[in-house]
Amino acid sequence: MTDALIISNLILWIALVAVVVVCLALARQIGILHERIAPMGALMLDAGPKVGDAAPRHELRTLDGRDLVIGDEAATGRATLLFFLSPTCPVCKKLLPIIKSVASREAIGTRVVLASDGEQPEHLEFVQRAGLQSFPYVLSTALGMGFHVSKLPYAVLIGADGRIEAKGLVNSREQLESLFTARELGVGSVQDYLARA
Structure with a gap:
């Protein structure tokens, strides 16, 4: 009987050592x-003005009738987050609370401007329904074409000096915040930073 107990105890210890070795191997692989999987920032498309270039100047009128100039941030001394969206885009609607959060967090140094194109009545209804009255909202096909926006939602971060600091397709909070991270790191995108590292 003691032989059986010794053998079973020995087998348990061997099994325990095997489990520890497997756990260590898995931890190493993880x-x-x-290390290989980098954080995914905003997907920067190569079309349009490059990061570091001066933002194209656009004189626009908001939905509520105010004049707004994009590309003249040096005159205001504030950066601009230009967020391209559509009332029919489900991802854009999902990002609106995040945009509101970013706007309140960055309120001192960055203004948030919402941009789209289409029929004004549809957008006025969208602004009311989504509670976006506090944001400048512009309808301009020329603005989207000036920045070569081909997919939504898309964001461009223009620095206080009027130069494009970061831009890209944004589908999540992480991708939107990666624009600000890229600005802090002095690179065009998080992917640029990782490529240099």
Whole structure:
């Protein structure tokens, strides 16, 4: 009977050591995968004005009738987050609370401007329904074409000096915040930063 107990105890210890070795191997593999998988920032499309270029100047009128100039941030001394959206875009609607959060967090140094194109009545209804009255909202096909926006939602971060600091397709909070991270790091996108590292 003691022989059976000794053998079973020995087998349990061997099994325990095997489990520890497997856990260590898995931890190592997870670490390797974690190093390979970089954080995904806003997808920067190569079309349009480049990061570092002066933002194209556009004189626009908001839905509520105010004049607004894009590309003249040096005169205001504030950066601009230009967010292109559509009332029919479900991802855009999902990002609106995040845009509101970013606007309140960055209120001192950055203004948020919402941009789209289409029929004004549809957008007025959308602004009311989504509670976007506090944001400048412009309808301009020329603005989207000036920045070569081909997919939505898309954002452009223009610095206080009027130069494009970051831009890209944004589908999540992380991608939107990556624009501000890229600005802080002095690169065009998080992917640029990782490529340099």
